[in-house]
Amino acid sequence: MYAKNATGGQWKAHGRYIARESASQGPAAEAGFDATERGINIVARLDQWQSAGDERLWKLILSPEFGDKMDLIRLTRDLTKRMARDLDTRLEWVAVAHFNTDNPHVHIALRGICEDGRPLRLERDYVKHGIRSIAEDLCTLQLGYRTQSDVAQAQRREVSQQRFTSLDRAIARDKPIDGQSSHFPVSRNPAQLKNQYVIARLRTLESMGLAEAAGADQWLVRQDLETALRAMQRLGDRQKILAAHGVLVSDTRLPLAMFDLRNCTTLEGRILVHGEDEAYHRAPPGRLDVARSSVAACACGRLSSPSLCARGVSGLPSCCWSARTLSAATRTGGACSRAEQRGWRGPVGPSPRSKNSSHGTDRNCGPASRRLP
Secondary structure: OEEEOOOOOHHHHHHHHHOOHHHHOOOHHHOEEOOOOEEEOHHHHHHHHHHOOOOEEEEEEEOOOOHHHOOHHHHHHHHHHHHHHHHOOOOOEEEEEEOOOOOOEEEEEEEOEOOOOOEOOOOHHHHHHHHHHHHHHHHHHHHOOOOHHHHHHHHHHHOOOOOOOHHHHHHHOOOOOOOOOOEEEEEOOOOOHHHHHHHHHHHHHHHHOOEEEOOOOEEEEEOOHHHHHHHHHHHOOHHHHHHHHOOOOOOOOOOEEEEOHHHOOEEEEEEEEEOOOOOOOOOOOEEEEEOOOEEEEEOOOOOOOHHHHOOOOOOOHHHOOEEEEOOOOEEEOOEEEOOOOEEEEEEOOOOOOOOOOOOOOOOOOOOOOOOOO
16 A cells, blocks of 8 residues: 655655554654664654655555564564565665554555665565565564464454454455456355354454345355455544544444445435545545444545535535434434534435455465464
């Protein structure tokens, strides 16, 4: 994932987000580290790179399954050192560790130029598989080989997570390479112990709107499963919503669900945030606080800001939201929308189909090596 040098201050804003104090457990201005130093001002560093005219900024997330047991700074430094060896160039980067989720992780901002001034190019396969393989090897060196208890603990935690997990990767292996339909079939035998967490995950995906029950122990799973889950992971960050728009969900216990607008005529609720991210090649999902006990993530095109929506202005005719004030407090399954909160309701047109993400075979460092979700 990368950000182009398109708008002034764009990379600086990304630096403010990843260095925010609540996520890094320390002063935001001193949250960063690189290959040799700590206490780096990430905001100033990224702004310096953009001002220098760099073509792009690579954005990587390092999220090991037992991040709470690892030295994440050491892991990041070892990873970038191995990457520099693979790419045959010195790499300039800055990173920050986040501890504000159940799964501690690291955001890495990698400068998009080589030491000789050429643009740094990362092949898709290297990002998707090569870096993962290196990281898994390094995790194994720190923690040792995985035990059966480690595997069970990791999968148990992944069952309810709103992100793309190793369980989803196992499910996606059933997807045909040239599948043309919007869903692909998945079946698992509940009598086999190894399937218990996969089946539990399929039921969770069903509650998220990403799978449909198709009979006993059979499901139809959306082709764009990985894309949808990664979008939900980004949208699920309450700190990002607060920092960007100052609007939080009415009830933090509400589940995040992916709505397929092709099968929906009307949504009613309160717009929390539009998933504007320069890394998307097309309009990302928006997020809506729905009065019907969930938070909707919708791929509905590029909308205008909430303030423009309040005046009935939208960037996409097929998804025009008209402003209204909710007349009374409404509670359904824990959801709450108050009269003073602004709500939007309107017709929903069909959304473009997402291009299918490719799924390759996971690369291991050994039969029981550490894995990244």
